[in-house]
Amino acid sequence: MTTALYLEHYLDSLEHLPIELQRNFTLMRDLDARAQGLMKEIDKLADDYLKNLKKELPDKKKEQLMHIQSLFNKAKEYGDDKVQLAIQTYELVDKHIRRLDSDLARFEAEIQDKALNSSRIQEETVNASKKGRKKLKEKEKRKKGIAGASSEDETKAARKKQKKGGSVTSSASTGVVGSGATVDSSNIGHPADVLDMPVDPNEPTYCLCHQVSYGEMIGCDNPDCPIEWFHFSCVGLTTKPKGKWFCPKCTLDRKKK
Structure with missing residues (x-):
């Protein structure tokens, strides 16, 4: 149940409360006025009785005392009725207070249940997201491991070919160039498909461009x-050139010597 419904139901139950309270207070005030009037009359009769105590006959005295006693009894009844009305008024208000406390307790319990459910759903969502990211990372690690192993195998094979002699290519043919060739590294160009390839950080780099192996490559003698x-x-x-070939750096070093 929403807050608005709780409030609406509670206000509906309070609709007749002011009228009932006003009626009880009016009756209590009327009973109090009657009791006060009787007490004044009793005081007056008591004064007259005391003034004429020696003059009146015993039967007359007894009659006056009985009348005063009956007035006392009547005033006591008014007082008892007023107390009963006060108790009823208190219970009437207390009933609404208890209902308000009960509604508040139920409303707080519903809020706590919703908060727990929301927290549980959020926790499950976070856990599911963590598991998904973990699986994705594990898959990426496996892919990197496979790619790294493949690249390492290719590099080892290339180096073995180099040790046996001659030049090597990363995926096709090899060639050698005559010594003395010079190249401006600032004009180096790369195929667009090579530059767009994802680079494994574990794969070794070569050449003046510091890129991984691709296409035809030549080894410096x-x-x-x-x-x-x-x-x-x-x-x-x-x-494919003929004779020995030296890279631009080694060519300059040889000239200096």
Whole structure:
């Protein structure tokens, strides 16, 4: 049940309360006025009785005392009725207070249940999201592991070919160029499909461009070359050259010597 419904039902139950309270207070005031009037009359009769105590006959005295006693009894009845009305008024108000407390307790319990359900749903959603991310990370790790192993195998195979002699390519043919060739590294061009390829951070890089192996590559014949392998396009080669070939850096070093 919503807050508005609780409030609406409670206000409906209070609709007749002011009228009932006003009626009880009016009756209590009327009973109090009657009791006060009787007490004044009793005081007057008591004064007269005391003034004429020695003059009146015993029968007359007895009659006056009985009359005063009856007035006392009547005033006591008015007082008892007023007390009963006060108790009824208290119980009437207390009944509505108890109902209000009960409605508030039920409303708070409903709010707590909704909060618990919302928290449980949120927790389940978070757990499901965490599991999904964990599975996705595990899948990505497996893919990276497979790609890294494949790249490492290709690199090892290329190096084995280099040790056996000659130049190597990463996926096709190899070639050598005559010594003395120079290339401007600022004019290096790369195929668009190669630049768009995702790069494995674990895969080694080569050439002046510091990229992974692709296409036709040539090895520098200087055994101390720090780079070793170069892409054909990066060093200006289009066909398989003849003779020994040295990279631009090693060519400059040889000229200086």
